[in-house]
Amino acid sequence: MASYGLNMLNSTVNWVTQALDAPSARAVVFGVHIGGHYFVEGLLLVVILFLLSQKSYKPPKRPLTKKEIDELCDDWVPEPLIPSITKEMEYQPPVLESAAGPHVIINGKEVVNFATANYLGLVGHEKVQESCTAALEKYGVGSCGPRGFYGTIDVHLDCESRISKFLGTPDSILYSYGLSTMFSAIPCFAKKGDVIVVDEGVHWGIQNGLHLSRSTIVYFKHNDMKSLHDTLEKITADNKRVKKLRRYIVVESVYQNSGQIAPLDEIIKLKEKYRFRVFLDESNSFGVLGQSGRGLTEYCGVPVEKIDIVTAAMGHALATEGGFCTGSSRVVDHQRLSSSGYVFSASLPPYLASAAITAIDMIEENPGLIVKLKKNISLLLKGLSGIQGLTVTSSPESPIVFLKLEQSTGSIKGDMELLEEIAERALKEDSVFVVTSKRSVLDKCRLPVGIRLFVSAGHTEADLTKACECLKRVSGLVLKHRD
Amino acid sequence: MIAIPYLTALSTYFSYGLLFAFGQLRDFFRKIVDWWRASTLDGYAPICLGLEDFYIRRLYLRIQDCFGRPISSAPDAWFDVVERYSNDNNKTLKRTTKTSKCLNLGSYNYLGFAAADEYCTPRAIESLKKFAASTCSTRVDGGTTMLHTDLEECVARFVGKPAAVVFGMGYVTNSAILPILMGKGGLIISDSLNHNSIVNGARGSGATIRVFQHNTPSHLETVLREQIAEGQPRTHRPWKKIMVIVEGIYSMEGELCKLPEIVSICKKYKAYVYLDEAHSIGAVGKSGRGVCELLGVDTADVDVMMGTFTKSFGSCGGYIAGSKELVQYLKYTCPAHLYGTAISPPGAQQIISSIKVILGEDGSNRGAQKLARIRENSNFFRSELQKMGFEVLGDNDSPVMPIMLYNPAKIPAFSRECLRQKVAVVTVAFPATPLLLARARICISAAHTKEDLVKALEVCLSVCLGLPVIFLLKSPFFIHMFCF
Numbered sequence: 001m002a003s004y005g006l007n008m009l010n011s012t013v014n015w016v017t018q019a020l021d022a023p024s025a026r027a028v029v030f031g032v033h034i035g036g037h038y039f040v041e042g043l044l045l046v047v048i049l050f051l052l053s054q055k056s057y058k059p060p061k062r063p064l065t066k067k068e069i070d071e072l073c074d075d076w077v078p079e080p081l082i083p084s085i086t087k088e089m090e091y092q093p094p095v096l097e098s099a100a101g102p103h104v105i106i107n108g109k110e111v112v113n114f115a116t117a118n119y120l121g122l123v124g125h126e127k128v129q130e131s132c133t134a135a136l137e138k139y140g141v142g143s144c145g146p147r148g149f150y151g152t153i154d155v156h157l158d159c160e161s162r163i164s165k166f167l168g169t170p171d172s173i174l175y176s177y178g179l180s181t182m183f184s185a186i187p188c189f190a191k192k193g194d195v196i197v198v199d200e201g202v203h204w205g206i207q208n209g210l211h212l213s214r215s216t217i218v219y220f221k222h223n224d225m226k227s228l229h230d231t232l233e234k235i236t237a238d239n240k241r242v243k244k245l246r247r248y249i250v251v252e253s254v255y256q257n258s259g260q261i262a263p264l265d266e267i268i269k270l271k272e273k274y275r276f277r278v279f280l281d282e283s284n285s286f287g288v289l290g291q292s293g294r295g296l297t298e299y300c301g302v303p304v305e306k307i308d309i310v311t312a313a314m315g316h317a318l319a320t321e322g323g324f325c326t327g328s329s330r331v332v333d334h335q336r337l338s339s340s341g342y343v344f345s346a347s348l349p350p351y352l353a354s355a356a357i358t359a360i361d362m363i364e365e366n367p368g369l370i371v372k373l374k375k376n377i378s379l380l381l382k383g384l385s386g387i388q389g390l391t392v393t394s395s396p397e398s399p400i401v402f403l404k405l406e407q408s409t410g411s412i413k414g415d416m417e418l419l420e421e422i423a424e425r426a427l428k429e430d431s432v433f434v435v436t437s438k439r440s441v442l443d444k445c446r447l448p449v450g451i452r453l454f455v456s457a458g459h460t461e462a463d464l465t466k467a468c469e470c471l472k473r474v475s476g477l478v479l480k481h482r483d
Numbered sequence: 484m485i486a487i488p489y490l491t492a493l494s495t496y497f498s499y500g501l502l503f504a505f506g507q508l509r510d511f512f513r514k515i516v517d518w519w520r521a522s523t524l525d526g527y528a529p530i531c532l533g534l535e536d537f538y539i540r541r542l543y544l545r546i547q548d549c550f551g552r553p554i555s556s557a558p559d560a561w562f563d564v565v566e567r568y569s570n571d572n573n574k575t576l577k578r579t580t581k582t583s584k585c586l587n588l589g590s591y592n593y594l595g596f597a598a599a600d601e602y603c604t605p606r607a608i609e610s611l612k613k614f615a616a617s618t619c620s621t622r623v624d625g626g627t628t629m630l631h632t633d634l635e636e637c638v639a640r641f642v643g644k645p646a647a648v649v650f651g652m653g654y655v656t657n658s659a660i661l662p663i664l665m666g667k668g669g670l671i672i673s674d675s676l677n678h679n680s681i682v683n684g685a686r687g688s689g690a691t692i693r694v695f696q697h698n699t700p701s702h703l704e705t706v707l708r709e710q711i712a713e714g715q716p717r718t719h720r721p722w723k724k725i726m727v728i729v730e731g732i733y734s735m736e737g738e739l740c741k742l743p744e745i746v747s748i749c750k751k752y753k754a755y756v757y758l759d760e761a762h763s764i765g766a767v768g769k770s771g772r773g774v775c776e777l778l779g780v781d782t783a784d785v786d787v788m789m790g791t792f793t794k795s796f797g798s799c800g801g802y803i804a805g806s807k808e809l810v811q812y813l814k815y816t817c818p819a820h821l822y823g824t825a826i827s828p829p830g831a832q833q834i835i836s837s838i839k840v841i842l843g844e845d846g847s848n849r850g851a852q853k854l855a856r857i858r859e860n861s862n863f864f865r866s867e868l869q870k871m872g873f874e875v876l877g878d879n880d881s882p883v884m885p886i887m888l889y890n891p892a893k894i895p896a897f898s899r900e901c902l903r904q905k906v907a908v909v910t911v912a913f914p915a916t917p918l919l920l921a922r923a924r925i926c927i928s929a930a931h932t933k934e935d936l937v938k939a940l941e942v943c944l945s946v947c948l949g950l951p952v953i954f955l956l957k958s959p960f961f962i963h964m965f966c967f
Contacts (some may be wrong), residue, residue, distance in 0.1 A: 064712055068712075069708050069711075069712045072711060072712045073707075073708060073711050073712070073752055076711050076721055076722075076753065077753070078722070078723070078724040078725060078753050078754070078755075079723050079724045081664060081724065081755055081786060081787075081809065082664070082808060082809055082812040083812070084808075085808050085811055085812060088815070089811055089812060089814075089815040090811065091623075091815065093622065093623050093624070093625075093626075093627045094625075094627070095627050095628065095629055095631075095632060096614075096618070096625065096626075096627065096628040096629070097628070097629055098613065098614070099613065099614050099615035100614075100615065100618040100619060100620060100625055100626070100628075101615070104625070113625060115620060115624045115625030116618060116619045116620035116624070116625040116626070117619045117620060118619045123615045123616075123617065123618075123619055124615040128615075128616060129611060129612065129615070129616070132611055132616050132829070133608055133611060136599075136604060136607055136608055136611065136829065137599055137604065137608075138556070138557065138599075139556070139557045139598075140557040140558075140559075140596070140597050140598045140599055140600070140604070140797055141596075141603070141604075141607055141797055141798050141799070141829060141830055141833040142596075142597065142792070142793050142796075142797045142798045142799050142830070142833070143558065143793075143799075144558040144590040144591050144592045144597045144793060144794070144797060145558060145589065145590045145591055145793075147551055148550045148551050149550070149589050149590070149909045150552060150554055150558060150562075150564075150587065150589045150590050150907060150909070151558075151590070152551050152552065152553040152554065153553065153554055153555070153558075154553055154554070154555045154565060154578075156553075157553055157578065176652055176799070177651055177652035177654070177655055177823065177824075178823065178824055179651075179652075179655055179818075179819065179822060179823040179824075180652060180654060180655050180658075183658070203822060204818045204821075204822050205822065208658070208659075208687060208818070211687060212683060212686060212687055246529075313824070315617060315619050315620075315824035316619060319615070319616065319617055319619055320616055320617050321616075321617045321651065321824050321827050334536060334539075336551075337536075337539050337543065338536075338539075340654075340679050340680075340683060341654055341655075343679075344654060344678065344679040344680060345652065345653065345654040345680070346591075346653070346791075346793040346799065348799075349798070349799050349827070349830060351611075351616065351829065352616060352617070352827060355616045355617075433625060435623075435624040435625065438621075438623050438624075438821045438822075439821075440816055440817065440818045440821050440822070441663070441816045442662055442663065442816070442818055443818070454620075
C-alpha cells in the first residue's frame with residue numbers, strides 16, 4: 001500500500017512539475033535551479049501525515065467463550081492423587097511393646113535394640129520418669145498455645161537457661177519438634193541472594209530449610225575439607241560484591257546419613273579466612289562427644305563463641321522430644337519473631353521440657369555415662385571389623401555405626417533390598433534389632449545407603465558381642481551368593 | 484469481609500506513620516552513634532539487614548510485655564500468669580517469682596482437656612511408665628509402638644475416614660505432606676488467609692500457587708475455570724493435578740469455611756480438596772467430629788483431611804486422614820514420617836483417652852456435656868459482646884471470636900488493662916493480621932463457667948469505658964475518638 005502511494009506521488013509530482021513550472025516556484029539553491037518545490041513539499045507532508053495516521057496491523061484478540069472454557073474443563077483429566085501402590089510401599093515397621101530402651105519387646109520376644117538413638121540410656125530412667133510424672137500432674141499434657149500467646153510455661157524458660165548454662169552460650173530458644181528446628185532457623189537468617197555452602201550429605205530438615213530460604217546453595221563433597229576450601233575460594237574469587245551478602249556454611253557434627261564427624265577446627269580456620277558464618281547441627285553429638293558431653297566444640301577444642309548458630313534436636317541423647325537453637329542474644333532474639341516454626345506453632349509440651357532439664361542435670365552429674373558410651377562404641381567397632389561384605393564408614397567416635405555394602409548392586413533400590421533382608425533376618429533369627437537408612441523421594445542426598453546401629457551406654461558387653469556375631473552370620477548368608 | 488470505617492482507617496494510618504517516623508529518627512541517631520564507635524563486624528555482612536527487623540526493634544519492642552507472657556500452671560480456665568518487669572524500657576523482660584491468677588481467654592483449650600483430667604491424666608502417666616517419655620526414634624525405625632497403631636485407628640474412626648497417620652507436630656505435617664502430594668506441574672489454589680504452615684508447605688512443593696478470595700466459592704470457581712483453560716504458565720500444557728486448600732475454622736477470623744459449596748465446585752472441576760481442621764476438629768459438630776459433621780458434608784468427598792491435636796485434645800501432634808492407599812503412600816514417602824521423631828507416648832495416650840471421652844466410650848457423658856457447653860458458651864459470649872457494641876467477627880458456633888481494635892495504641896492498652904483486672908487476653912497485630920486490622924482474639928473453652936464469662940464481659944466493658952481511650956463501637960451513643 002505504501003509503495004502504491006509512493007508511485008502515485010511520483011507521477012503526480014512529475015505532472016505537477018511539468019504543468020506548473022511557473023517562475024514563482026523557482027528557486028536557486030547552491031547554484032542549482034529547482035522548480036515547483038513548494039508544491040512538492042506540501043504534497044509530501046500530506047502523504048507523511050496520512051501514513052502516520054494508519055494503525056499498524058495486529059491480529060485481533062479473541063478471548064475464550066464460556067462454551068469453550070466449559071469444553072476445556074470437561075476434557076481435562078487430572079492425574080491420580082498418588083501413584084499406584086507397589087509392593088515395597090507396604091512395608092510395616094516392627095511394633096514395639098515396651099519402652100525403647102537397650103532391650104525391647106517385639107512380638108512377645110525380648111530383643112536387643114540398636115534402632116533407637118538412646119545414646120546415654122536415659123529412656124525410661126527413673127529420675128527422668130519422676131520429673132515427667134510431676135510435670136504431667138501439674139501442667140497436663142499439652143501447652144495449648146504458641147509461645148507468643150500464653151504457651152510459654154516457666155519450664156520452657158528454665159529449660160532454655162539450663163541449656164545456655166550447660167553450653168556456655170548467652171541464650172537459647174526451644175522448638176517443639178526436632179525436625180522443624182533447622183528448617184525454621186535457616187530461612188530466618190538467609191534470604192534470596194545470600195550464599196550458603198553446605199555439605200552434600202545433610203539430612204532432609206536442613207535441605208528443606210535451604211530450599212525455603214531461596215538463597216544460592218552450593219554443595220561441597222561430603223566431609224571433604226579440600227572441596228570446601230575450593231568452593232569457598234571459587235565463591236569469593238568470582239564475586240566481588242559477595243562482601244555485602246550474608247554467607248553461611250552449614251554442616252552437621254555427626255552426619256545422620258553416614259556417621260562421619262565433621263572436622264570443626266579446620267572448618268573454623270576456613271570460616272575465619274573467608275569470612276563466612278557457621279551453622280552447626282549438633283543433634284547426634286550433644287551429650288556424646290567431648291569430655292563432659294558438650295558436643296563437637298569441646299571435642300575439637302573450639303570455643304563455642306566461634307560458632308554462630310548451633311541447633312540440635314533433643315530426641316537423641318536427651319531422651320525427650322523437641323529441639324533447641326543457641327548462639328548470641330541477637331541470633332536468638334531474632335528467631336523469636338521471625339522463625340515460622342516457633343511463632344506459628346504450639347510450644348513444646350511442658351513434661352518434655354522438664355525431662356530435658358533432668359537429662360542435662362544427669363549428664364553433668366554422671367560423666368561416667370559418656371565414658372561407657374565411648375567404650376561401647378569401640379567394642380562394637382572392634383567386633384565388627386572383618387565382617388564379610390560390609391564396611392564400616394562412620395568415624396571411630398561416632399555413636400551411629402554405619403555399615404555400607406562393600407560392593408554395591410548399582411542401584412539404591414537393589415542395595416536397599418539386600419540390606420532390608422539382612423535387618424529382617426537379624427531381628428527374626430537372632431533377636432537383634434538394627435535398621436537400614438531410609439530415603440524419601442524428596443531427599444536429595446546421594447550418599448550410599450547402609451545399616452545403622454545406634455550404640456547406647458545402656459548396652460552390655462554381651463549385647464554388643466551378640467550383635468556382632470549376628471551381623472557377621474547374617475551378612476555372610478545373604479551376601480554370599482553375590483560373589 | 485471486614486469493612487473498616489474511613490475515620491478509623493485514617494487515624495490508624497496516622498498512628499502507624501507517627502511510630503514509623505519516630506523509629507526512623509532513632510535509627511538515624513543509632514547510625515551516628517555507631518559511626519563513632521568501631522564496628523565489631525570485621526568484614527562480615529550484618530546478620531540482620533537494616534529494614535528486616537525495623538518492625539521488631541522500633542514497634543514490637545515497645546509493647547513486648549503484651550506477648551509471650553509466661554505462665555506457671557496448666558493452661559486451664561484460670562491460670563497463674565508470671566509477672567515480669569523491665570529496667571530498660573521493655574528491651575529485656577525479667578521474671579519475678581510473683582504470679583497472679585487470671586481468667587484464661589487466650590489458650591486453645593476448647594474442650595477443657597488442658598489441665599489434669601480425671602480420665603486422661605492417670606492413663607497418660609501409665610503410658611509414661613510403660614513406654615517412657617520418648618521413643619527417640621523415627622516411626623520407620625524403632626519408634627512405632629502399639630500405642631501408635633492404636634492411635635491411628637482411633638483417629639481414623641473418629642474423623643470418619645478409612646485410615647490415618649499421625650505425626651509429632653502439626654506444623655511439620657503441612658510442610659512435609661504438600662511437597663509429596665504436589666510437585667512441579669501441579670496447581671495449588673489456597674484461601675487467601677491460610678495458615679503459615681500451609682504457605683510454607685505449598686512453597687516447598689514447587690507447584691504453582693494461586694490464591695482465591697477468602698471464603699468466596701464464586702471466586703474459586705472463576706480461578707479454577709481460568710486456570711484449567713490456560714494451563715501451566717508459559718507452556719500452556721494442561722495441569723497435572725489441582726488441589727484446593729481450605730481451613731475448617733480460620734484462626735484469626737473465627738469464620739467457618741463454606742465447605743459444601745467448595746466441595747461441590749471441586750467435584751465439578753475434578754480438583755482435589757485438602758481440609759485443614761486444626762481449630763475445628765473436636766470443637767464443632769454434634770459429636771465433635773469437626774466441620775464436615777457441622778455442615779453436613781460427606782467425609783468421602785474430602786480427599787485429604789488434616790488436623791492437629793493441640794487445640795481440642797490437649798496434647799501435641801498432627802494427623803492426616805484419607806484412603807488406605809493414600810496413608811500407605813505417605814508412610815512410605817513422607818519425610819516427617821521417615822525422619823522425624825515419633826509422637827511422644829504420653830501425648831499419644833492423651834489423644835486416645837480424650838477421643839474416648841468425647842465419644843462417650845469411657846462410660847460417662849462428659850464428652851457430650853463438654854460439647855454442649857462450648858457451644859452454649861460461644862454463642863452466649865458472642866451475642867453479649869455484640870449487644871455491648873463491640874465489632875466481633877466469626878460465625879455462630881465457632882469458639883474463636885476476634886474483637887476488632889484497629890488502632891495500634893489500643894493493643895497494649897486493652898491487653899495491659901485487662902491483665903490488671905485479672906483477665907488474660909490475646910492481642911494480635913501485624914504481621915499475623917493485615918496492618919490496619921489489629922484485633923483481640925478470645926478463645927472460649929468448655930471449662931469456662933457462666934460466672935467466668937459474665938466476669939469477662941464486665942471487664943471488657945469497664946476497660947473500654949474506664950480508660951481515656953474510647954473504642955469505636957457500633958452502637959450510636961458511643962463516640963469515636965482518636966487515641967495515641
